[in-house]
Amino acid sequence: MSPLARLLTGRLVLGVITLAVVSVLIFLATEVLPGNAAYAVLGHNASPAEVHSLEIQLHLNRGILAQYGSWVSGLLSGNLGTSIANSSPVWGLVAPRLVNSAVLAITAGVIGSVIAVLLGVLVAARKDSRLDDAVSSLALAITALPEFVVAIALVILLSTVVWHILPGVSVLPPGTYAWSEPRLLVLPVAALVIIIVPYIFRMTRAAMIEALDSDFCEMARLKGVPPRRLLLVHALPNALPPIIQVIALTFLYLAGGIVIVENAFAYPGIGQGLVNAVSARDIPVIQFIVLALAAFYVVVNIVADVTVLLLSPHRRVAR
Amino acid sequence: MTHGDQISPGSKPADPSAELRGGFTRREVFRFAAAGTAVFAGVSSLAACGPGGTASTSASSAASARPKRGGVLRVGMTSGGSEDTLDALVWATNIDGLRVFQLYDSLTALDKNAQPQLSLAEEMTPNSDASEWTVRLRSGVTFHNGKPLTVDDVIYTYQLIANPKKPLTGSVLLAPVDVANIKKLDSLTLRIPCHAPYASFYESQACYQFFIVPVGYDSANPVGTGPFKYQSFTPGQQSTFVRNENYWRPGLPYVDSLVITDYADETSQINGLVSGQLDLIGALSGDSIPAVQSGGGNVLVENGGAFAPFTMRLDQPPFDDIRVRQAMRLVVDRQEMLQLVFGGHGLIGNDLFAPFDPSYNHSLPQRHADIEQARSLLKQAGHEKLTVSLTTADLAAGSIKAAQVFAQQASAAGMTVNLQQVPVSTLYGPNYLKWTFAQDVWTYYPYLPNAREALIKGAVFNECHVDYAPYTKLFNEVNATVDPSRRRALIHEMQQLEYEGSASGYIIPYFVPSIDGYSNRVHGLTSSKTSNPLGGFDLANVWLD
Numbered sequence: 001m002s003p004l005a006r007l008l009t010g011r012l013v014l015g016v017i018t019l020a021v022v023s024v025l026i027f028l029a030t031e032v033l034p035g036n037a038a039y040a041v042l043g044h045n046a047s048p049a050e051v052h053s054l055e056i057q058l059h060l061n062r063g064i065l066a067q068y069g070s071w072v073s074g075l076l077s078g079n080l081g082t083s084i085a086n087s088s089p090v091w092g093l094v095a096p097r098l099v100n101s102a103v104l105a106i107t108a109g110v111i112g113s114v115i116a117v118l119l120g121v122l123v124a125a126r127k128d129s130r131l132d133d134a135v136s137s138l139a140l141a142i143t144a145l146p147e148f149v150v151a152i153a154l155v156i157l158l159s160t161v162v163w164h165i166l167p168g169v170s171v172l173p174p175g176t177y178a179w180s181e182p183r184l185l186v187l188p189v190a191a192l193v194i195i196i197v198p199y200i201f202r203m204t205r206a207a208m209i210e211a212l213d214s215d216f217c218e219m220a221r222l223k224g225v226p227p228r229r230l231l232l233v234h235a236l237p238n239a240l241p242p243i244i245q246v247i248a249l250t251f252l253y254l255a256g257g258i259v260i261v262e263n264a265f266a267y268p269g270i271g272q273g274l275v276n277a278v279s280a281r282d283i284p285v286i287q288f289i290v291l292a293l294a295a296f297y298v299v300v301n302i303v304a305d306v307t308v309l310l311l312s313p314h315r316r317v318a319r
Numbered sequence: 320m321t322h323g324d325q326i327s328p329g330s331k332p333a334d335p336s337a338e339l340r341g342g343f344t345r346r347e348v349f350r351f352a353a354a355g356t357a358v359f360a361g362v363s364s365l366a367a368c369g370p371g372g373t374a375s376t377s378a379s380s381a382a383s384a385r386p387k388r389g390g391v392l393r394v395g396m397t398s399g400g401s402e403d404t405l406d407a408l409v410w411a412t413n414i415d416g417l418r419v420f421q422l423y424d425s426l427t428a429l430d431k432n433a434q435p436q437l438s439l440a441e442e443m444t445p446n447s448d449a450s451e452w453t454v455r456l457r458s459g460v461t462f463h464n465g466k467p468l469t470v471d472d473v474i475y476t477y478q479l480i481a482n483p484k485k486p487l488t489g490s491v492l493l494a495p496v497d498v499a500n501i502k503k504l505d506s507l508t509l510r511i512p513c514h515a516p517y518a519s520f521y522e523s524q525a526c527y528q529f530f531i532v533p534v535g536y537d538s539a540n541p542v543g544t545g546p547f548k549y550q551s552f553t554p555g556q557q558s559t560f561v562r563n564e565n566y567w568r569p570g571l572p573y574v575d576s577l578v579i580t581d582y583a584d585e586t587s588q589i590n591g592l593v594s595g596q597l598d599l600i601g602a603l604s605g606d607s608i609p610a611v612q613s614g615g616g617n618v619l620v621e622n623g624g625a626f627a628p629f630t631m632r633l634d635q636p637p638f639d640d641i642r643v644r645q646a647m648r649l650v651v652d653r654q655e656m657l658q659l660v661f662g663g664h665g666l667i668g669n670d671l672f673a674p675f676d677p678s679y680n681h682s683l684p685q686r687h688a689d690i691e692q693a694r695s696l697l698k699q700a701g702h703e704k705l706t707v708s709l710t711t712a713d714l715a716a717g718s719i720k721a722a723q724v725f726a727q728q729a730s731a732a733g734m735t736v737n738l739q740q741v742p743v744s745t746l747y748g749p750n751y752l753k754w755t756f757a758q759d760v761w762t763y764y765p766y767l768p769n770a771r772e773a774l775i776k777g778a779v780f781n782e783c784h785v786d787y788a789p790y791t792k793l794f795n796e797v798n799a800t801v802d803p804s805r806r807r808a809l810i811h812e813m814q815q816l817e818y819e820g821s822a823s824g825y826i827i828p829y830f831v832p833s834i835d836g837y838s839n840r841v842h843g844l845t846s847s848k849t850s851n852p853l854g855g856f857d858l859a860n861v862w863l864d
Contacts, residue, residue: 033744037402039744039747039748039749040400040402040744041402041404041411042409042411042488043411043412043747046409046411046488047486047488047490047491047779048752048779049486050485050486050487050488050490053484053485053486083401085400085401085402085554086401086402086403086404086554088554093401152586155590155594159590159593159594160589160590160593160594160614161593161613161614164594164595166594167594167595167596168587168590168591168593168594168596169582169587169590169591169594169596171556171557171580171582171591171596173557174551174553174556174557175553263583263584263587264586264587265587266582266583266587266591268556272555272583273401273555275583276400276401276555277401279400279744280400280401280402281744282401282402285401
């Protein structure tokens with residue numbers, strides 16, 4: 001078996017085990033939450049008799065094991081179950097949110113990565129210049145800002161107080177997707193880009209500086225390779241593995257980190273869906289969203305490892 | 320035709336002082352404040368006309384303009400989630416209420432002064448001891464699907480609510496009604512017998528749990544008689560309703576369609592309003608007033624009758640001693656609490672609910688903080704250094720702050736109040752109604768329905784575990800009394816018992832104000848005392864420029 005195939009099979013097996021463990025953990029975690037879906041659905045105006053009758057109707061009086069068992073058997077037969085909170089199918093509830101979150105995360109991730117890598121390469125070539133100082137300090141400052149501060153600052157600047165150019169909230173009508181109203185995407189994407197750029201930028205800069213300081217670049221320089229070619233052809237490919245790792249980490253961060261930005265803009269994504277599901281104690285929906293996020297983590301990790309492997313010739317061959 | 324037709328039980332104007340402090344005055348103040356800011360901002364361009372003149376013109380032109388038809392009204396509200404429902408009979412949250420009020424009507428409804436008025440009923444008359452009611456429905460009312468409203472729909476609704484296998488929230492206030500033996504006199508007239516005299520049946524039907532649904536009702540197809548018709552709905556996200564062309568209140572509603580969107584928090588609600596994506600937002604906290612105003616929005620503060628009591632269990636120490644309960648009430652500086660929690664908005668409470676009920680006992684003196692008296696009561700009770708634990712949660716605007724203020728104020732009397740903060744879902748979880756000393760929040764109800772749910776032995780929300788025979792006796796007596804002045808006298812006695820602390824474990828220091836924000840396009844939003852936001856959920860009267 002080639003190292004690539006071995007790595008892939010190993011990771012896939014581990015991934016499936018991870019997901020199974022996660023699904024058990026979520027069930028246990030929802031057990032710890034106070035109250036249950038019946039209380040959440042009926043509100044405190046409901047009489048105890050009313051709550052009890054709904055508990056029976058929703059099968060909440062069964063043990064957690066029985067609930068888990070029926071969920072697993074449903075999943076294996078391709079049925080994600082129905083939401084406890086409003087009895088519509090889980091897939092129909094969650095799919096549009098998954099799409100919206102994916103659009104937001106991928107758009108922000110791609111734009112942010114491109115900007116950050118370009119900026120990193122540019123600055124690395126001018127190490128210790130004034131530009132380097134300015135960009136590096138700014139990046140460091142931004143990493144200290146929590147997501148919601150960035151989001152609120154953008155809203156204040158561009159939609160509510162200083163200028164009224166962009167919508168301050170990104171509420172999509174149900175049944176529509178993010179691309180049908182690109183204006184609504186601008187601020188959430190901008191907020192996420194601002195948050196992720198510093199990390200990728202700092203890693204790119206460091207990796208590039210290290211590559212440029214290395215002997216082979218020194219050699220190339222002595223041979224008279226033009227600076228741009230030195231930067232892009234000699235240094236960058238060697239700096240790529242850590243950059244790819246940090247980009248992968250950024251996408252992983254985005255899978256969870258968009259929750260706060262989605263919340264700040266009331267964007268109908270997976271984060272809002274998860275918050276809703278937790279407050280409604282809607283176990284099937286919680287279960288599916290968390291599993292989808294966990295699966296995303298597993299997949300991104302595998303993709304990153306494979307890419308790094310393909311970029312590192314000495315690790316590609318069997319030893 | 321107006322909807323103000325009156326009947327016998329209770330429709331005297333509410334307390335005049337409450338009237339004076341009412342929201343409309345407040346609203347005028349805010350309108351002026353907003354207009355004033357505009358004048359100062361544009362002072363150079365308006366130099367020709369006096370600022371006072373400008374302010375009053377803009378305020379009065381808005382008030383006197385003729386309502387316009389048409390437009391899409393966009394409303395943003397918090398409190399929703401994936402459990403949102405359009406079900407007339409099981410709705411739970413503010414945003415549910417907002418939606419349900421647009422789709423359905425009930426036999427009676429609270430008006431802007433929180434007085435019960437006839438709505439789908441045209442006449443409701445009790446017999447001499449209120450053991451039987453005759454109800455005549457308004458004629459010519461149709462449901463959204465074109466079906467005319469008849470007595471069958473009322474009977475069907477009551478059967479749904481009182482279904483012994485699956486009792487709904489309204490079953491408590493419907494318990495005295497003998498649903499099985501309701502008699503149809505004709506297609507619009509009913510004779511409703513009661514198991515026990517039920518003089519408060521009239522006002523109970525205004526308690527938001529009795530929206531009339533058509534025979535065969537299915538909440539997936541939410542058909543009612545209300546001002547707006549269902550078009551689409553996604554729980555936790557958005558609903559779209561359209562104007563009911565055949566609404567029985569002539570000329571209403573004004574807007575063509577109504578989009579109600581779920582917002583996760585106040586900040587995004589305000590951002591939506593200020594950036595022009597929303598016209599109307601509700602259920603804000605006092606802290607949001609400056610943010611709405613500085614963003615060019617308007618604020619309406621509605622001083623409603625929702626109460627957020629501290630609840631002491633009468634059957635548990637130390638509150639089983641009436642002197643301790645009295646001391647607890649005496650440590651509260653109510654004005655200061657209101658100032659700290661709501662910036663001075665809202666009304667002061669006197670440990671009694673239903674302040675706008677025509678029978679409310681205004682002769683009881685307003686209770687003020689009296690630390691000396693509290694100390695001496697505690698000493699007599701043998702609790703000089705009393706330590707209690709108060710369970711608090713973010714139940715309603717200001718709940719936790721109020722708990723903190725209470726703990727602070729109580730320390731002046733040598734008391735130690737330890738705050739035990741829990742999530743809302745814990746407070747309302749399986750231990751709800753069992754906490755020894757906690758907080759709760761109640762929407763505004765007329766007096767007797769509220770007492771039936773809260774203070775009678777066996778009452779469904781008897782969180783203070785009140786079991787006081789003289790009080791229950793008075794309650795039963797007043798329910799067999801149709802003469803308004805006799806009723807008032809009996810209710811005064813009941814409230815005297817609550818005020819003394821023998822029949823109530825409530826500390827009611829204030830009534831929660833309801834704060835709305837609206838854009839300059841919005842007109843016709845008027846304050847309501849019902850404690851429901853957005854003018855008592857009244858969107859039928861709202862119109863747009």
